[in-house]
Amino acid sequence: MSDRDDILQRLRAAPRGKAPLLPDVSAFHAALAAGMPASTPAARRTLFCEKMAFWHGEVVRVTHDSWPEKLRELCLAKGVRSLLCGERHAVALRGAGIEGLKTYDRPLEEWKAELFQNIEAGLTSTRGGIAETGTLIIWPDASEPRLLSLVPPIHFALLDARQIYDNLFTAMSEQGWSAGMPTNALLVSGPSKTADIQVTLAYGAHGPKELIVLLLVDEEELA
Amino acid sequence: MNTQALRFVPASEFKERAAAAVADEHLRHSFRGAMDFLIGKRAAQFPDPVALEQQRALAEHIRKYSLARLPDLLEQLERKLTENGIQVHWAADPEQANRIIIDIARRHSTRLMVKGKSMVSEEIELNHAMADAGMEALESDMGEYIVQLDGEKPSHIIMPAIHKTKEQIARLFADKVPGASYTESVDELIGIGRAVLREKFMAAEIGLSGVNFAVAETGTLCLVENEGNGRMCTTVPDVHIAITGIEKVVEKLEHVPPLFALLTRSATGQAITTYFNLISGPRKPGEKDGPREVHLVLVDNGRTQAYADEQLRATLQCIRCGACMNHCPVYTRIGGHAYGTTYPGPIGEIISPHMLGLAATHVLPTASSLCGACGEVCPVRIPIPDLLIRLRGEAQHDERPGHFPMLGQGAAKSRVIDAIWAGWAALYTRPALYRAFGWLATRFRALTPPMQSGWTVSRTPLKPAGQTLHERMAARKRP
Numbered sequence: 287m288s289d290r291d292d293i294l295q296r297l298r299a300a301p302r303g304k305a306p307l308l309p310d311v312s313a314f315h316a317a318l319a320a321g322m323p324a325s326t327p328a329a330r331r332t333l334f335c336e337k338m339a340f341w342h343g344e345v346v347r348v349t350h351d352s353w354p355e356k357l358r359e360l361c362l363a364k365g366v367r368s369l370l371c372g373e374r375h376a377v378a379l380r381g382a383g384i385e386g387l388k389t390y391d392r393p394l395e396e397w398k399a400e401l402f403q404n405i406e407a408g409l410t411s412t413r414g415g416i417a418e419t420g421t422l423i424i425w426p427d428a429s430e431p432r433l434l435s436l437v438p439p440i441h442f443a444l445l446d447a448r449q450i451y452d453n454l455f456t457a458m459s460e461q462g463w464s465a466g467m468p469t470n471a472l473l474v475s476g477p478s479k480t481a482d483i484q485v486t487l488a489y490g491a492h493g494p495k496e497l498i499v500l501l502l503v504d505e506e507e508l509a
Numbered sequence: 510m511n512t513q514a515l516r517f518v519p520a521s522e523f524k525e526r527a528a529a530a531v532a533d534e535h536l537r538h539s540f541r542g543a544m545d546f547l548i549g550k551r552a553a554q555f556p557d558p559v560a561l562e563q564q565r566a567l568a569e570h571i572r573k574y575s576l577a578r579l580p581d582l583l584e585q586l587e588r589k590l591t592e593n594g595i596q597v598h599w600a601a602d603p604e605q606a607n608r609i610i611i612d613i614a615r616r617h618s619t620r621l622m623v624k625g626k627s628m629v630s631e632e633i634e635l636n637h638a639m640a641d642a643g644m645e646a647l648e649s650d651m652g653e654y655i656v657q658l659d660g661e662k663p664s665h666i667i668m669p670a671i672h673k674t675k676e677q678i679a680r681l682f683a684d685k686v687p688g689a690s691y692t693e694s695v696d697e698l699i700g701i702g703r704a705v706l707r708e709k710f711m712a713a714e715i716g717l718s719g720v721n722f723a724v725a726e727t728g729t730l731c732l733v734e735n736e737g738n739g740r741m742c743t744t745v746p747d748v749h750i751a752i753t754g755i756e757k758v759v760e761k762l763e764h765v766p767p768l769f770a771l772l773t774r775s776a777t778g779q780a781i782t783t784y785f786n787l788i789s790g791p792r793k794p795g796e797k798d799g800p801r802e803v804h805l806v807l808v809d810n811g812r813t814q815a816y817a818d819e820q821l822r823a824t825l826q827c828i829r830c831g832a833c834m835n836h837c838p839v840y841t842r843i844g845g846h847a848y849g850t851t852y853p854g855p856i857g858e859i860i861s862p863h864m865l866g867l868a869a870t871h872v873l874p875t876a877s878s879l880c881g882a883c884g885e886v887c888p889v890r891i892p893i894p895d896l897l898i899r900l901r902g903e904a905q906h907d908e909r910p911g912h913f914p915m916l917g918q919g920a921a922k923s924r925v926i927d928a929i930w931a932g933w934a935a936l937y938t939r940p941a942l943y944r945a946f947g948w949l950a951t952r953f954r955a956l957t958p959p960m961q962s963g964w965t966v967s968r969t970p971l972k973p974a975g976q977t978l979h980e981r982m983a984a985r986k987r988p
Contacts, residue, residue, distance in 0.1 A: 289809070290599035293755060296813040297580040303819050306574045311763045314567050341783070394745070394798040398711055419781040428795040432744045436737055454766040464762040467727045469593075469793055470744070473785035478737035480699060481777070482652035482668060484675045485546055488699040491651055492706060493737025493784075 315455050330417040330450045335501075337420025341476025342489060343497040349505050354382035357442060360498065361385075361407065370401075370438055371409045372430030379409070390431050401437055408438035408494075414449035415499075416457055416473070422499065423457060424472040432470050441477070441494040446502045523849060523872045530843040536672060540844050543671045547835040550778025551886070568771050569890040571764045572826035579816065582725045582758045583807065589728025593790040595803045603633035606808050610635060610717070610750055611642045613804060617748055619644050619714040623706075625732070625739035626650040627719030628666055628829060629752045629808055632851045632864065635717070646717070649706050649738040651699060658685050664845030666852060667776050667831040672844055706738065716742030716800065720753035721772065721828070723805070724762050730805065731765060732786040733772060735779075740786050749800040751788070755807050756816075756825035768828055771888035776830040811863035817913055820899060824859050826889040831856075833883035833893060839876050848873065855883035859896045862903075867917030871904035947977040 287295075319325070335345045348356045354375075361369055361384060368386040371379055376389045388405065410430050413423040422443050426432040435441050451457035454473070458464070463471070478493030489495055530536055555561040575582060587597045600606035606629075614622060622639060624630060624646055636657070639646040648657040652669035656662060659681050663669030670678070675693055682701050683691040689701045710716075718739055722731040730751050732739045743749045759765060773779045792799035815824045834840040834854025845853035850861040850870065858873040874897045877883075883893040904921040908914040936943050950973045957972045964971065976984075 288599070289601040289605055292601050293599055293807075293809045293813060294580050294583065296809075297583075297755075297816055300813075300817045300822075301819055303577065305577045306570060309567060309570045309574055309764065311567070311571075311761075311767060314563070314767070337780075390797060392797065398745075402707055402711055421781055426796075426799075428793075428797065431797040431799070432740075433798050436740050436744065454769070455763060458762060458766070464727055467729050467762075467787065467789040469788070469790040469796065469799060471787040471789070472740075473781070473787075474783065475781045476783050478735070479783055480651045480736045482650070482655065482670055482736075483678055483695045483698055484673075485543055485668070485671070486675070486695040488696050490703065491699055491736035491738070492649070492703060492710075492741055 311455060312459065315453070319452070325452050327448065327450070330452060331447050331501075333417040334415050334420055334450050337417070338476070338499060339420075341420055341497075342479075343420065343476045343499055345499045345501050347503050347508055348500045349508055350502055351505075352508075353444065353500050353502065354378045354384070357409065357500065358382045358384045360442070364407075364440065364496075366407045366440060368405050369407045369409060369442075370405045370434060372411070372434060374411060374429045375409060375444075390434055394431070394433065401433065405438045407440035407442060408434045409442040409444065410435045412443050412445045412449075413461065414451055414457055415445050416452075416454055417450050418453040419475055421454070421473050421475045423461075424474055425468045426470050426472070427468065432472075435472065435474065436493045439490065439494055440496045440498065441474075442498050442500060443474070444500045444502065521869055521872060523847060523876065526847040526849065527843045527876070530847045535674075536844055537842060539672055539674065540841050543665075543668065544835050544841045547668075547778065551775055551832060551835070552778075554774040554778050554780065564767065564771055565888055565890050567767050568828075568888055569826065571759060571768060572828070572889045575759045575764070576756065576816070576822060576825055578760065579756070579758065582760055583755060585725040585760075586723055586728065586758050589725060590805060591728075593728040595728065595730075595790060595805055598804060598806045599809075600633075600806055601809045603808075603810055606633045606752065606806055606810070607635060607638035609804075609806050610752070611638060611644075613748065613750060614639070614642070614644055614715055617714050621709065621713045622646045622715040622717055623649050623709050623713040623738075623742050623746065624653070625716070625718035625742040626653060626669075626734065627717065627752055628851060629719055629754055630717060631663065632810060633752075633808065635752075647706075647709055647713075649709065649742060650734075651702050651736060651738075654702055654706065655681065658682075662846065662851075664853070665831060665834065666829060666856075672846070706741075710738075710741040710745045713742075713746045715748045715750060716744075716746040717750045717752065718743050720751050720757055720805070722765050722768060723753060723758045724760075724765060725758055726761050727789060729762065729787050729789045731769070732788070733769065733782050733784075734786070735783045737784060740784055743786065743788060744799055747800055748802045748804070749788075749791075750804045750806065752806040752808060754825075755809055755812055756827075768889075772828050772830050775832040775886065775888040811860075811865075811916070814913075814916060815860070815863045821863075821896065823891050824863070824896060826891050827856055827860070828889055829856070830888060832886045832888065836882040836886045838878060838880060838882070843876075848876070855893045855897070856891075859891075859893060859900065862900055862915065862917070865916075866920070867900070867904045867915055868920040869917065871900075871917065871921040874898075874900040874904070944977075944979070947979065951975055951977055951980075 370388045477497045478491045480491035598609045636646040655670040664672040679693045682689045720730045721733045791803045815821045840854040862870045954973045
């Protein structure tokens with residue numbers, strides 16, 4: 287008998303007992319929400335920024351028109367000489383005249399060493415944010431590959447302030463994740479870190495040492 | 510690099526190792542400090558005890574629901590993963606799991622495998638099997654990297670190098686990492702590890718990881734981590750192999766958030782980890798990175814034995830947060846290595862007997878004062894103290910009627926102890942015999958032996974009083 291059949295047979299031979307009903311996760315969250323003040327976009331944004339700061343993530347407010355220029359300034363201020371982006375934002379960033387701009391336009395195998403050794407920052411889009419935990423939702427794709435948010439020592443992430451959800455459960459249900467997951471989906475809360483040496487926190491363990499969120503807000507809010 | 514064979518020390522020598530650990534002042538200081546820190550961090554995450562109980566009830570419900578449907582969910586998971594392009598393998602025991610992984614590695618002419626944190630890979634002793642097959646398996650979690658570099662095993666499932674001070678790690682890096690100079694700066698030490706391991710991520714043919722949750726409805730493997738090495742292992746090499754116990758599956762994606770929320774808060778007192786990595790397939794045409802092949806190895810290794818019993822099945826609710834060990838007074842005093850098993854602390858005491866058999870592990874369920882802390886902090890409400898008592902019983906007796914015998918059933922049975930209990934039962938069920946014994950024991954109390962086996966190791970000997978309680982009560986009643 288194969289190991290598969292053997293395992294399944296042993297599991298099926300076990301006493302069944304009383305089968306629990308399907309857990310109602312949405313009722314749990316509804317009850318939780320009922321006991322709290324109504325969720326507003328402004329409150330979610332404030333909480334997101336607070337939590338992101340707790341994780342050592344930086345939040346910079348930008349607008350739809352000005353963000354490439356702001357990113358150029360940030361790169362200059364941080365001494366970034368090579369910024370990697372996906373094809374999605376390549377045109378806008380080239381327009382802003384960012385120096386050392388590179389596009390992730392080849393399969394990894396063709397430039398692995400260069401990606402690891404010569405890229406100082408990466409820019410990704412996000413699918414939204416989570417207020418409760420200060421978290422970015424990132425779904426890498428053909429335009430913005432998985433390593434764009436991992437290998438460069440600085441990670442810039444563009445987040446639309448209107449796309450901030452209360453918690454992970456509301457984000458995944460409102461965005462309909464279970465209908466079709468991408469090959470890789472990520473939640474990112476701050477730069478990479480470890481406390482494996484004597485419980486002392488250190489940033490930049492294997493991934494980015496810095497995470498900067500470019501929070502897209504309306505013109506009038508910025509003014 | 511240290512690739513020497515590392516076999517587990519026998520659990521049966523637990524008592525000697527525990528005694529040595531208790532005498533090691535430095536080790537006790539390390540563990541006490543770290544555990545107090547983790548206890549405090551966890552407590553800060555749960556300020557409202559009522560809310561915590563609601564969360565625990567939901568998490569327990571999800572785990573029980575998933576286990577009740579386990580065989581169906583495993584088949585659904587296999588179907589969905591296969592649709593998504595992930596290859597699923599099943600292994601009844603560690604040998605088979607290693608064989609599967611080594612076959613895949615050989616097919617890809619592997620020299621180096623980089624590993625993200627996986628306790629199941631420790632359980633099957635994959636590194637040893639890989640070394641035997643002439644391939645290197647390198648741990649990339651900072652804590653795991655440190656203990657592997659020093660030829661050790663993890664002493665905690667979440668913080669593998671918790672027993673080491675930064676001075677020891679500084680010395681280790683200076684001695685074993687080519688080009689590294691001695692530094693006690695934690696940032697610099699992490700920087701050294703980062704630089705070494707980035708080279709390895711680029712060079713490795715295979716990345717291996719564990720799995721925190723496997724979602725049946727979408728065919729998704731979820732990985733929880735802070736460092737990013739798990740993402741490296743599952744993204745940079747051409748092949749990703751995930752390995753997990755069969756109990757980690759849940760039905761729906763929406764079942765993940767409540768478990769994830771409790772996992773990180775219970776483990777390290779974080780509201781969330783830096784990364785939550787959901788993998789649902791290999792690189793698609795047009796995508797520019799990610800592995801071209803993804804495999805999942807489902808491991809039994811004794812889990813079906815726990816599953817076969819309705820009470821012991823609760824063992825499989827575990828989400829491996831480590832809170833039970835952080836709060837265990839025994840674990841805090843003896844550390845993780847004394848147990849001699851992959852999983853130390855209370856969870857190890859209840860899961861190891863299924864993996865290794867009671868003959869090798871029957872002493873482990875006795876490494877508890879039954880204070881109940883483990884059961885109280887368990888986010889999925891595993892009644893750990895009840896299971897400890899049950900396993901103690903299984904080690905002492907034949908199988909219960911209507912139950913399958915456990916591996917090593919009755920391994921701790923002793924004729925002497927059985928005879929003592931039979932004598933005790935006889936005394937306490939026969940009044941005449943009881944009074945006669947009481948009379949003899951009090952009148953001949955001078956003959957009580959001064960050495961009374963385990964009792965007098967650290968206590969004064971027991972000696973009966975001059976009169977029995979019955980006699981003294983009778984004397985008081987007389988006017």
